[in-house]
Amino acid sequence: MADEQTEAPESSAVRVALWRAMHLEADSPPHVLEDEIGLQLATPEEDWRRRPDMDQRATSGFRAAIVARARFIEELVAEQADRGVAQYVILGAGLDTFAQRKPEIASRLRVFEVDQPGPQAWKRRRLAELGYGIPDWLHLVPVDFEASESWLEQLTAAGFDPGRPAVIVSTGVTMYLTKEATAATCQSVSRRCSRSAEMSWSTSARAREVAAGWASAWADAASAGEPPPAGVDQGAGGVQHRSVMRLMAWLRSAWT
Template structure:
């Protein structure tokens, strides 16, 4: 973390999301505010070799946002009116929210939340009245208690968006946050996670080793990963009775319209509901 700013990896993911709008035509996920919120030179960024590098990572980042917002749309149809974005960083959903009557709670470290509001003002992005900012120190604060202080109804169902965070956390930290989410009746969460390296095929192990080295260089080391069966057991123990978990083949089939193949392991997209 840089004091009062999103993490370096969060900024990188937001850049990939923006680049997807141009390089891939936004065919998986459309975000009209992706470039605007970054505050960087669009043409110069697209001219850099890094812009078109790592297409699989870029596509995965687009797919996880599409998965989250498709799942949210279904939740809103069921009457859910509270959306919580955990580790909001440069996420733009709250500022292009198409669901009238929903309240969005952006949760982040207090200094990062202040930086986000300054960035929005500089970018000329209007902040709807339906948005609330919740400063949380994830190591010491009670997540739900802090949300309630900001106007959250902990007796009503809510949809939690938790993207690009779990791969950097310990299993204990993941379980603690999931326990907080599960305490909200009818809560639903979408997150992404990665399997341990030993479960990957050899070429994927090389890709993961490269990613581990790159994020470690900026002081944001990845966790060892989570085994799907174990994570599902944890979710069940916490009271999540409905779990949808997309692995690599299923992500390819759903978002790229390509045969999934038999290559398992790697990054997952998961939706769980109490």
């Protein structure tokens, strides 16, 4: 059990939840994503809209990126579920509310939320307080990515089958990890997960580390005579994740 003092959400996770909620208030419909449950989880102060990081105009670009990546991933998960994929892993889940907002899809899957022990213990408690609870198909997996423990071992112990197809996502996480932890995560997916796994990342300051991690994973696969990890293309410009290309195509169709 996490220490009581650590049972609190990460400030970055709360910020994302509030931006998603503000999207419904500040942006004109049709809305890209409808998420008010994250706001209920966060229970911010009444004047949260007056926070400097909630300025509607100044943060509009960040807000748009947050809801766009969430919508893209949820459509990807729904698409893969229709194809028979039955595992969905969220690395650094924070205040993600897919399981609560989309139970008609989530209940067809085994959903694994991987996050730091303290924030996850807090989220477990808040879900119970709000009446959502933890259904059998939702697994909260506490992991410290920077510690020596292997997130994939913890995930497997919770019921994840690395040999079966899965959607594995990591959004807004890599910028908070060391390059060693980022590379280790990429390598774990490449070496130990099914080749049919679909991996989706978002990157910013850590883009080079993620690319380097996937490049190393691709090189490992090539030297062993295996195909590259699913969703990874090796081209003249280095490694490009296929999901990034799909996101750009989706954005063009959504806003044209």
